[in-house]
Structures are given as C-alpha cells and as structure tokens.
Amino acid sequence: MTDVGPPEVHIASFIVHYQPDQDEALELALNGIEQVEPQPADPAGPGKRIVICEGPHQGYILDQMEVIESLPGVYGCSMVYHEVMNTREADQQMITEVKSA
Template identity: 35%
Template sequence: MDDEVHIASFIVHHRPDALASIEQLVAKTPGAEIAARDTGRCILLHECGGTRELLACMDAVQATPGVVGVSLVYHHAEPQSTLSDILQPHPEEEGRL
C-alpha cells in the first residue's frame, strides 16, 4: 500500500501572549508552519504522513497554554505516488480557467 500525504490547515485562536509558545511548538514539528498571524489567531499549515500525526499536532497546539481553540479548516489526503503525476487538462476543458 502507498504511503499517504496529508495536507491540512487549521485556525488557532489564542491569547496574544501565547503566540511565542505556538511558534516554538511549530518550529519543532516537522511539516508544520504558521501561514498567517493576527492578534489572537493564526493559521497553521501541516503536511504529514497520516491522520495520527495531524491529530497529534492539533492536540499539542490545543494543549499549549493560552490557546483557546483549534479548528480544522481543510484536510486533503492522497497517495504519495500521485504527487509526481503530471496532470493533463481534459480536452473539453482546455483553454478554460
């Protein structure tokens, strides 16, 4: 069976003083990055090999002091092998945006 790739994003609502702790956690988490920051919230992206890794990251962020909530916004999974496939437009859709 193929290894999977999971790509997810979630919004983290937090107290402003918690951002430094979240940044430290994300820096230690392979495949995680903060995509946007604002007072009291940030958007975290995570690419990993499975649902367990994704949920472990979400749980760790939720357990960070000052974090109010973590909401999953997007989650996509597919076999690792399909990431190297070259996509061709369908003839009927060629030239359309």
C-alpha cells in the same frame, strides 16, 4: 520487497485561537513541532493563526493538533481543510508556471 514509504500524504490546515500576548511564544513552539508550518499572524485580528500540517495519516494530523492545543495560551484548534494525496501526486508540481512570450 522494499518499503517505499507511505502510500498517501495527508495535508491539513487549521486555525489556532490563542491569547494575543502569546504570539511570539506560540510561533517559537509551532516551529518546534515536526511537520507543522505556521503561517503569519492573522491580519484581521490578534489571537488567530493558520497552521499547515502534513503527515502519513489522519491520526498523525490529529496528534499534532492535540500537541498544539496543549500549548500555553492556546484556546483551541479548528480544522478547516484536509486533503489526501497519494505519494506520486504529492511529489508532482501541482501548478505550473505560465510564462508570457
């Protein structure tokens, strides 16, 4: 029997609260963390950033949150979304493009 990979994919997003003067350093650090995708800085105010993370299980997501929380200037992370999908669902396009005639 061949290993076909993990049976599920975990996708999570969280808010990172950090010192506003650390924005550039934080973005560089986030880009260096595997399976983490930082979103643009929050236009509502400095010191907040949404981060999306994907991994094979919930423990992986929590480990990545711990890595982020240990970065200089980071106050903490709060998970705001967590979804579990099987790998077949994750490989499918979830929203189809609608073309007008």
